[in-house]
Amino acid sequence: xxxxxxxxxxxxxxxxxxxxxxxxxxxxxxxxxxxxxxxxxxxxxxxxxxxxxxxxxxxxxxxxxxxxxxxxxxxxxxxxxxxxxxxxxxxxxxxxxxxxxxxxxxxxxxxxxxxxxxxxxxxxxxxxxxxxxxxxxxxxxxxxxxxxxxxxxxxxxxxxxxxxxxxxxxxxxxxxxxxxxxxxxxxxxxxxxxxxxxxxxxxxxxxxxxxxxxxxxxxxxxxxxxxxxxxxxxxxxxxxxxxxxxxxxxx
Numbered sequence: 001x002x003x004x005x006x007x008x009x010x011x012x013x014x015x016x017x018x019x020x021x022x023x024x025x026x027x028x029x030x031x032x033x034x035x036x037x038x039x040x041x042x043x044x045x046x047x048x049x050x051x052x053x054x055x056x057x058x059x060x061x062x063x064x065x066x067x068x069x070x071x072x073x074x075x076x077x078x079x080x081x082x083x084x085x086x087x088x089x090x091x092x093x094x095x096x097x098x099x100x101x102x103x104x105x106x107x108x109x110x111x112x113x114x115x116x117x118x119x120x121x122x123x124x125x126x127x128x129x130x131x132x133x134x135x136x137x138x139x140x141x142x143x144x145x146x147x148x149x150x151x152x153x154x155x156x157x158x159x160x161x162x163x164x165x166x167x168x169x170x171x172x173x174x175x176x177x178x179x180x181x182x183x184x185x186x187x188x189x190x191x192x193x194x195x196x197x198x199x200x201x202x203x204x205x206x207x208x209x210x211x212x213x214x215x216x217x218x219x220x221x222x223x224x225x226x227x228x229x230x231x232x233x234x235x236x237x238x239x240x241x242x243x244x245x246x247x248x249x250x251x
Contacts, residue, residue: 001107001128001251003155006030006038008137008210009242012060014038015135015157018248019128022105025052026124026135029060032067038245051096051104052076055114056121056138057085065089077104079111081120112146114139117184125149131251134158137211140183142195152201155251157240160193160209160226161186162216170216180216189217189225197229204233206249210240 002018012029016039023044028035036046052074055061066089068074076090080097083090100111112123116138123136123146134150136142137159142150150156167177167188179185187195196207207230209222219239227237240246 001126001131001133003133003157003208003246003249003251004042005157005208005210005240005246006035007242007245008240009212010060010214011242012063013137013211016042016044017107017126017133017135019105019107019126022050022107022128023048024104024107025049027055027061028052028064028068029062030064032064032071035064035068041245042248046072046074049074053109053124054078054082054086055123056116056118057082058116058118058138061138062086062089069094077102079120079122082122085119110149112136112150113143115141115143115184117179117182125153128251133251139187140181140185141187141191147195147199150195151199152203153199154203155206155208155249156196156200156204157208157210158192158196159187159211160189160217160222160239161211162188162213163218163221163225164188164190166218166221167213167216172215180213186211186213189222192222193225193229196226200230200233200235202233204235206236206238206251208238208240208246208249212239212242214242 006014017024108127126133132153
């Protein structure tokens with residue numbers, strides 16, 4: 001299993017999971033042409049994508065969906081509870097409705113129910129050939145039930161959206177600050193570091209910090225907060241970027 005983050009941030013999000021011949025896109029928050037270009041740079045044709053997973057309905061996660069549906073015949077995998085928020089863009093015949101545990105070919109996937117200001121939002125745990133990957137962004141907190149399920153995985157892509165001091169001292173209006181810092185907002189650097197301290201183990205080889213805010217965070221602040229709690233563990237720590245795709249990470 002391999003992971004490449006194509007883009008991560010408030011302007012658009014998309015990740016690629018490669019499990020041999022099974023290639024899964026998570027979110028399509030970039031234009032269809034940009035997604036296609038990213039894939040072609042990696043010698044992947046859009047037709048080779050097996051499935052598209054959606055985490056939630058915000059535009060920075062579905063921006064390219066309408067054109068994607070027009071230009072391809074690829075199915076979109078979503079929980080049925082998410083459909084009402086997507087039905088104006090997503091025809092039901094293009095959907096495969098998923099349960100909390102499901103498979104795409106030989107890839108086992110489990111949902112993490114997240115807490116964001118949408119009707120329904122999720123993260124994912126992937127398992128393929130005894131390798132495991134967690135992909136969680138856009139949540140104000142992680143329920144203890146799902147945090148337990150996230151323990152002892154090989155690779156984590158997890159949101160580290162904001163520095164709490166930068167957010168509260170920054171330019172956002174009060175209502176937006178309260179939204180970001182709420183239980184239906186985004187994970188702070190401090191909260192994410194606390195989670196990573198609990199869930200990473202000697203079997204974890206890489207953590208990618210994602211969805212870094214341009215106005216309320218810096219790559220260095222996010223990195224240093226999590227680096228401190230991981231310093232005694234042999235874990236590689238990376239920070240995903242908005243405008244540059246990540247390296248191809250072997251899970």
